[in-house]
Amino acid sequence: xxxxLTQDQRLVQxxxxxxxxxxxxxxxxxxxxxxxxxxxxxxxxxxLGLLGVIVPEEYGGAGLDxxxxxxxxEEISKVCASTGVIVAVNNSLAAYPILAFGDVKQRQKYxxxxxxxxxxxxIGLTEPNAGSDVAGLESTAVVDGDYYRLNGTKRFITNGxxxxxxxxxxxxxxxxxxxxxxxxxVDGDTPGFSRGDHEDLMGLRATGNCxxxxxxxxxxKENLLGEEGQGFKxxxxxxxxxxxxxxxxxxxIAQGALEASVxxxxxxxxxxxxxxxxxxxxAMVAEMATQIEAARFLVYHAAYLKDKQVPRxxxxxxxxxxxxxxxCLNAVRKAVQVHGGYGYTKDYPVERYYRDAKCxxxxxxxxxxxxxxxxxxxxxx
Amino acid sequence: MEIVVCxxxxxxxxxxxxxxxxxxxxxxxxxxxxxxxxxxxxxxxxAVLLKEKFGGxxxxxxxxxxxxxETLRMGLAKGGDxxxxxxxxxxxxxxxxxxxxxxxxxxxxxxxxxxxxxxxxTDDGRTQVGVTIAALLGIPHAxxxxxxxxxxxxxxxxxxLEGGLIAVNRMKTPALFTIQTGINEPxxxxxxxxxxxxxxxxxxxxxxDLGLEASSAGEEGSKTKIVKLTPPPxxxxxxxxxxxPEVVSARLTEIFKEKxxx
Numbered sequence: 001x002x003x004x005l006t007q008d009q010r011l012v013q014x015x016x017x018x019x020x021x022x023x024x025x026x027x028x029x030x031x032x033x034x035x036x037x038x039x040x041x042x043x044x045x046x047x048l049g050l051l052g053v054i055v056p057e058e059y060g061g062a063g064l065d066x067x068x069x070x071x072x073x074e075e076i077s078k079v080c081a082s083t084g085v086i087v088a089v090n091n092s093l094a095a096y097p098i099l100a101f102g103d104v105k106q107r108q109k110y111x112x113x114x115x116x117x118x119x120x121x122x123i124g125l126t127e128p129n130a131g132s133d134v135a136g137l138e139s140t141a142v143v144d145g146d147y148y149r150l151n152g153t154k155r156f157i158t159n160g161x162x163x164x165x166x167x168x169x170x171x172x173x174x175x176x177x178x179x180x181x182x183x184x185x186v187d188g189d190t191p192g193f194s195r196g197d198h199e200d201l202m203g204l205r206a207t208g209n210c211x212x213x214x215x216x217x218x219x220x221k222e223n224l225l226g227e228e229g230q231g232f233k234x235x236x237x238x239x240x241x242x243x244x245x246x247x248x249x250x251x252x253i254a255q256g257a258l259e260a261s262v263x264x265x266x267x268x269x270x271x272x273x274x275x276x277x278x279x280x281x282x283a284m285v286a287e288m289a290t291q292i293e294a295a296r297f298l299v300y301h302a303a304y305l306k307d308k309q310v311p312r313x314x315x316x317x318x319x320x321x322x323x324x325x326x327x328c329l330n331a332v333r334k335a336v337q338v339h340g341g342y343g344y345t346k347d348y349p350v351e352r353y354y355r356d357a358k359c360x361x362x363x364x365x366x367x368x369x370x371x372x373x374x375x376x377x378x379x380x381x
Numbered sequence: 382m383e384i385v386v387c388x389x390x391x392x393x394x395x396x397x398x399x400x401x402x403x404x405x406x407x408x409x410x411x412x413x414x415x416x417x418x419x420x421x422x423x424x425x426x427x428a429v430l431l432k433e434k435f436g437g438x439x440x441x442x443x444x445x446x447x448x449x450x451e452t453l454r455m456g457l458a459k460g461g462d463x464x465x466x467x468x469x470x471x472x473x474x475x476x477x478x479x480x481x482x483x484x485x486x487x488x489x490x491x492x493x494x495x496x497x498x499x500x501x502x503t504d505d506g507r508t509q510v511g512v513t514i515a516a517l518l519g520i521p522h523a524x525x526x527x528x529x530x531x532x533x534x535x536x537x538x539x540x541x542l543e544g545g546l547i548a549v550n551r552m553k554t555p556a557l558f559t560i561q562t563g564i565n566e567p568x569x570x571x572x573x574x575x576x577x578x579x580x581x582x583x584x585x586x587x588x589x590d591l592g593l594e595a596s597s598a599g600e601e602g603s604k605t606k607i608v609k610l611t612p613p614p615x616x617x618x619x620x621x622x623x624x625x626p627e628v629v630s631a632r633l634t635e636i637f638k639e640k641x642x643x
Contacts, residue, residue: 006579007451007454007579008575008576008579010451011451011454011455011458011570011575011578011579012572012575014416014455015455015458015569015570015572015575018569019569047571048569048570048571048572049571049572049573050572053572057573062571062572062573062576063573063576064572064576068572
């Protein structure tokens, strides 16, 4: 059993760590405040290959493995969770399903565009009345000559406001249940498609989150991803991959919170000595660090399974996502506590981490959904 | 243009807690993280910029144990073409002179128009290796270089002097420059260039490969020896200025004036 990262992975980690600290951290608080999508940093990251980490070189990406992607997301999220999820969505929720299920034409058309961040990608599964409940989705796609006519509304779409390429799920045949769900690649300038207002979120505020509205949107037939009725399979498989990244994002936020707490505990004095010397502070730091380490191993292991191309890793991806989200929530709660009153102000980054962290146990499958996935894989015949 | 860049792998000591080890002659290193010496990184970037302008090859040279390969690989990812690591247990505890002696011996065997090094090592604060290499190779040099122009084998360089003065020197190549931080903006390597760099071979040369005597390297070949390391004495308690920003800044200005700093 080898716990060491490869030399590639270590160099990637070192490069992204430096980039994140030098380029992303200085604007993290500002974009959290303004909600401005960090286009200039996205372009810089695209030049380094970070928007197409897992996209093969022949399609303009870096062609690295999923563990490298997890490392990239972790390092970015350590200083800016908003930027972390923008990169994660572009890689694993937009580029990945096109890579895994798209035909050669679709890959050639969309993957280089996404990898170079000429357009940013987004995915539309969740709706106003259904997120976890796929059967409850109401969007429909009906054949009309050489086109599908899409109708419906998607909600809480990360990158939504700024994206130019969307992977959208809609029912082509509602009577077949989840086997009637299909996936489409939708261009941002599709007639009949529009974007709603920027959501005023608690955290992850610079992610261009919005509603997507389809009113007889005219999507060419060649933009069907995979085959009609494959939508559920595409969605679930894509979520398995993206849950690894949300796990990585959680580990990154938690690690950032831990490092901020260690620094603060050494600097802040109370009763005549640094608070780091008090055992109740030490206990918090120890608990944070241990849970983060455990979460990181689960995340890296799930990524390793994906890289090994094992056919099913849903259970491990869900374990990683759930556990890392919980470790993250615990870490940010303790981090604010270590900072005391200052942790409750916007003068210290842990206040932002605290708000960003909450989403970790909500999006891309709530913690409750992860537990169901894990239990089902254990209890099935 | 053939350019050799000397690189040193140094511990990152900015935020780290430094302790003297049990020998009293070194620091505890096991929990430190390492990186390329800061000004060497600028030297590397300057070499890559010159290569992009004039063509040629950038060869990276470092003296150090196997872990140094990671620093060299990052250098390859940032634009270096070839990397050579000089290592032998008999190189251990080399001072600046012995290090320069080993590096110069390796560089002498290479084709080069320029040798670039950093202007100062961030770990031991020394500035000796670059200029000693130039002396040993018998080539002209300039230190604390902030600008490099090359035309028809003539280099015109600007060096930073005390008090903001700039010295302009002109010399024939081959020449050696020790590069100051801020001369350029070092790039981040892309994922693809990292991938390509990890596939490259790093040549390793030992004392015997270089045809050196054991007496010319390591502790034996050194002209200086660290006898003892001690942490700096604890000074008087720092004065903490409190109050509104305008009050604090006014008091700070007074202090600077009292101390003759402004």
